[in-house]
Amino acid sequence: MTSLDVTETAICARSITRDFKAGQSVIRVLHGIDTDIRSGEMTYVVGESGSGKTTLISIMCGILWPTDGEVKVFGTDIYALSDTQLVNFRLQNIGFIFQQYNLIPSIDAAANAAVPLIAQGMALELARAKATELLEKLNIGDQANKLPNQLSGGQQQRVAIARALVHEPRLVVCDEPTAALDASSGRRVMDLLREVAVAPGRACIIVTHDNRIFDLADRILVLEDGRITHDGTDMPDDH
């Protein structure tokens, strides 16, 4: 794998634990995770369903409070920020690709892709123009004026990818992007993500348990029962 030169630390996670209440008992989902995520790389977090992948990246991107531990994103201790500061931090620095896309049904593809810019306060027309540019790069420029329900699933996912990248965030997180896709479309999406999401100074974390695409990672973290059991450029042999 060719990794880009810029390898500054994007995320510095220290002793992350997370508990969930399940009825009377408390379940520990993450057991003291220590890891650094580097910029310029595509990092995969892989593991069985229920191993804590989603919980971990939610904590790393500032949408879920850890029970214990510290997360620094580009040097900022994000859970020391006030609520509003944290929301703003995400808006400026993080791009999300949700599994279910969660596009707004009544605004067109360009406007959906432009949401982070609009939320940042950019004028609607300018934001749409920027988003349309990106949609063109993703080969769906001709769909810019269509509503989500007029697009195929693959096209909707590209709109969601555009929305994650339009504001040029320094961190992109993506939960199970290929779960709903067949092997070849899954690969195509991941190729596309490599092409557009990985950039110098930008970190990209992909959560997946799709072993068909492991070879596209720069680095793979394996999570088992809330612990990192492997950290390397390839999958361990026993998987």
Next chain:
Amino acid sequence: MLWIAIRMLTGDAQKFYGLLFGIAFSTLLITQQLTIYYSLIERGASGVYNAPEAEIWVMDQVSRTTEVNYAMPATALDAVRSVEGVEWAVPHLRAPASVRTSTGDLEGVTIVGVDDATLIGLPERMLVASKNILAQPDTVVIDDTGITNMFEDGQDPIGERLELNDQRAVIRGVADSIPSFTSQVTLYTKYSQALNYVPGSRNRLTFVLAGVSDGEQVADIADRIEAQTGLKAETRDEFAQAGVQFIIENTGIPTNFGITVLLGFIVGVAIVGLTFSLFIRDNIKQFGALKAIGVTNWSIVKMVAAQAALVGSIGYALGVVGTVLFIYGFSGVPTFKGFFIPWEIPLVSLGAVVVILAMTGWLGLRSVMRTEPAAVFR
């Protein structure tokens, strides 16, 4: 973001129109019912409004309204005239009577006797014939809504002979008057003639109508009349208010209309609340995504407020226009004669709309606020 909020709402046509309907329906019901209520109880003062020249109404201490009255001795007229600051004073008689029409029907009417010389006591305008027609013998003038009560459709009342307590009366004119609360037929005639129609008891002068001299305050002169004559003297506004108050106190009208207005409000809360919470539920994932991406709770409050404001203003406008069309459309029907929408009533329904939207918007917001951004990865 407000643009997005508006598009989210208008993009869901079914719920958007549902919300508009809810607000418009509530507004219509509340505005329309309050208007009818207001206009109806105002009719308790129609007797006052139908004698526009009178600045002061003088009556026996026990009289309460134009309809609920007790006659005074004839000497009351001179007593009022002798009060300083009274420019003019005329006798005014109001009494119930039974009338037999040419077709043999019996009808209860109100006889109003107006001053022979000045004709003060007649409504401002006549629809048929001039006021002077009262100079002809045995003449009565009927009020326009009374016609529909007493005669068949299309029958010309002019020239109709009536039997009023065994006295002959001929309808020779029609007055443009505000109907009374009971829509009872009113027959206007000269005071001297009215005395013939009303069976003779000793006192038959029910009111003295008075005007004040230039530069005098009406209320001051009314006080002076009371002090000097021992009679009750009320300004036009006071006496009108007394008529309205009498209706409010002695009928179930406030309760009945109050219930309908409350129903309008409840139906509004139900329709709008249900539709809006469905809308929020359908969009909760999108709201969650916005929160994760980096939209503050405060921005989301503003988004929901914009949605509420849009639905509220359009729905409210539709409801008010609907009421105006209703009142306008029925203005030709005697039942609704003189009905109008006082400016306070749309304000009341606007207040109701604001409360409905604030309640439902707040309920919807709560679920959006409670949505954790982390939920978007599930």
